[in-house]
Amino acid sequence: METRVDEIAEGIYRISTFVAEIAPPAGFTFNQFLIAAEEPLLFHTGMRQLFPAVSAAVGRVVPLERLRWVAFGHIEADECGAMNEFLAVAPHAEAAHNTLGCLVSLNDLADRPPRPMDDGETLDLDGRRVRRQVRNINTPHVPHNWEARVLFEENTRTLFCGDLFTHLGNGPAVTDRDLVELALDSEQVFRQTSCLTAAVATPRSLADLKPQTRAVMHGSSYRGDGARALSALADGLEARFSPEAEFAARPSALAGPLP
Ligand SMILES: [Fe+2]
Numbered sequence: 349m350e351t352r353v354d355e356i357a358e359g360i361y362r363i364s365t366f367v368a369e370i371a372p373p374a375g376f377t378f379n380q381f382l383i384a385a386e387e388p389l390l391f392h393t394g395m396r397q398l399f400p401a402v403s404a405a406v407g408r409v410v411p412l413e414r415l416r417w418v419a420f421g422h423i424e425a426d427e428c429g430a431m432n433e434f435l436a437v438a439p440h441a442e443a444a445h446n447t448l449g450c451l452v453s454l455n456d457l458a459d460r461p462p463r464p465m466d467d468g469e470t471l472d473l474d475g476r477r478v479r480r481q482v483r484n485i486n487t488p489h490v491p492h493n494w495e496a497r498v499l500f501e502e503n504t505r506t507l508f509c510g511d512l513f514t515h516l517g518n519g520p521a522v523t524d525r526d527l528v529e530l531a532l533d534s535e536q537v538f539r540q541t542s543c544l545t546a547a548v549a550t551p552r553s554l555a556d557l558k559p560q561t562r563a564v565m566h567g568s569s570y571r572g573d574g575a576r577a578l579s580a581l582a583d584g585l586e587a588r589f590s591p592e593a594e595f596a597a598r599p600s601a602l603a604g605p606l607p
C-alpha cells in the first residue's frame with residue numbers, strides 16, 4: 349500500500365492510502381487532511397493499522413510533535429481509530445469534536461480530555477498570520493452517527509465533508525469532475541447513509557457555505573461549484589433512495605402479485 353501526500357488547497361494536504369482489496373476491482377481510498385497552520389489540525393486519523401504510514405506522511409509536512417488538533421467527522425475506526433496514537437506522539441494535541449461526541453464517547457475513549465465544540469463554534473488555527481479558522485457544523489445522522497459533523501475552513505472555503513461524496517476508485521487527489529453520480533453509485537454499494545430525511549436536508553443547508561474545495565474522505569477531493577454539487581447530491585439521494593424510489597426499484601421477484 350502506498351500513502352501519498354498532495355496539497356489540495358493552500359496549506360491543506362490530503363494524505364491518501366489506496367486499498368485495492370476493498371470493493372474490487374475499483375478499490376477504495378482512506379484520506380486524512382492536514383491543515384498546516386500555526387496550530388496544525390489533522391482531520392481523520394485513519395485506522396490504528398494505518399498509523400505508521402499516516403503518521404510518517406503527516407511528519408513529511410509538519411513535525412508530528414507540533415500537531416495541535418486531532419479532529420474527525422464522526423466516531424468510527426477509519427475516522428479516529430488512531431486518535432490515541434496521535435495524542436501519544438503529539439504532547440500538545442487535543443481531540444476536538446462536537447459537544448455531543450465528547451459527552452457520549454470521547455470523554456471515555458480519548459487518552460486526554462477532548463475539546464468540545466458547539467455548533468457553529470470556530471477554532472483559531474493561525475491567529476497571528478492569515479486568519480485561519482475552522483468552523484464546527486453539526487450534521488446529526490449525516491451521513492451516519494448522531495455525533496456527525498463537518499468542518500469548514502473559511503480562508504480557503506474548504507469543506508471537510510468526511511464520508512459525504514464517498515466514491516470508489518483511486519482517482520486524482522483533487523478533481524473538477526462531477527462526483528455526484530459516483531457518490532450515488534457508491535451509496536448503492538455501501539448503504540452508508542442512515543437517515544434519508546436528514547441526508548437530503550443537510551447537504552442543501554451546507555450548500556449555503558458555497559465551498560470551493562470539498563475534502564472527501566474516500567475518493568478524490570473536488571474543486572468547483574460546491575453549492576451546486578451539494579444540492580445535486582441531495583436531489584440524487586432523494587430521487588434514488590426515497591421510499592417511493594426504492595419501492596419502484598424493488599426486485600421483480602418482490603414486485604409481482606402475492607401468491
Ligand atoms: Fe463513516
Ligand SMILES: [Fe+2]
Nearest residue numbers: 426427511565
Ligand atoms: Fe469514512
